[in-house]
Amino acid sequence: MRIIKSSQITKAVERLCAEANYNLPHDVLNAVKKSAAKEKGVAKNILTEIIENAKVASKENIPLCQDTGTANFFINLGSSVKISGADIYKAVNDGVGNSYKKNYLRKSIVSDPLTRKNTCNNTPANIYINIVSGDKIEITFLPKGGGSENASALKMLAPSAGWQGAKDFILSAIKEKGANACPPLIIGVGIGGDFASVGKLAKESLLRKIGSKNKTAFYAKKEKELLEEINNLNIGPMGLGGQATALAVFISVKPCHIASFPVAVSIQCHSNRRKTVLI
């Protein structure tokens, strides 16, 4: 059993929140650069602004986007780890509260959807914990803005709908709201599980690196097909037309009930900020 102090987790989370919000991951930046080389006119200008923005943000420690997001954490917790001090949820939330205050990040969480009072420290975070073997904790932070989150969608399809049904649903969600979600987008798709788990599955897909292929050839082909069809919608950067509507499509799949066929699409903006730390 390895003992890890909760204060170590809090400190690591503090750093993650700041660094992820100031720096666009290399894979995302490279994908934007590749798209910029292919586009022309307004689409190219927007992609160039995105590249320029990433430079200014990291150089001057200014958030890439004013919407520094809901704080999402995907944690792989080793079963041979014992956390001393506070529990892991408090440790993470303390790190978020400290960091959002200290590092000039926007506090965007209200305590109740109807009364809408700001919690003033961006907590509570969404914390998803997987227990894995080993004696380490791997924490990945994904701040996600409200604009792109609002464009996300979930549907319980009939099993007979098949791949075509899933694809039609995903494309209609992107057609309807994609222009408002700051394209070029990154699309996380969850298929299977149940109503509660399919949304998480879709969101978790956004952690994959752009350029990576699905582990199965079947779904790698589906990802390619979806990306092509999305980019043929001519939504383009900021919805003003062009090929670069999405930079990547990532599909994750889970077993499900014989009666069910849950599909969720987690739409992410071009500012796909994420960072991982291993303790």
Add this chain to the structure above:
Amino acid sequence: MKITKDELIKNINNVQAGDKIYLSGVIYTARDAAHKRIVAALNSGGETPFELNGAAIYYCGPSPARPGSVIGACGPTTSARMDAFTPRILAEGVKILIGKGARSKEVAEAIKKNKAVYLIATGGVAALLSKTVKKANLAAFKDLGPEAVYKLEVENMPLTVAVDANGKNIFNR
């Protein structure tokens, strides 16, 4: 085209959907909660936080400014969320709306009817846009935190005309 806010309002028919402009002058931030309060004030005969007639409204909730900085990151938020309030705001004489993304048919019609314009900034380039803000002062609704109303003085803010005063809309392709 470089243009001040006052020149743009004076010659509102001179810009067309699709035009790129660099805007200078005073604009006010207001997003969801601020819009709700402004419209509630209008409906009850109360005071609005700034003179709406001839105003430019920017749908933006900036991140906090570092000491020594004028403002934090300050890109546009999704305009469509303000659609329910916008025809009422335009009827009060607001001439310039700034945000990102498409608007409803009703809003596009109200823009044409009131001879206003809807401009868009690139979403998510908030660090870059912060460099165009020369002054920022809290104007109202401090209790709303990131949704408070700020009076901004911008210089050469890069924008695109999305819906012009004749109702031409670049999202209708």
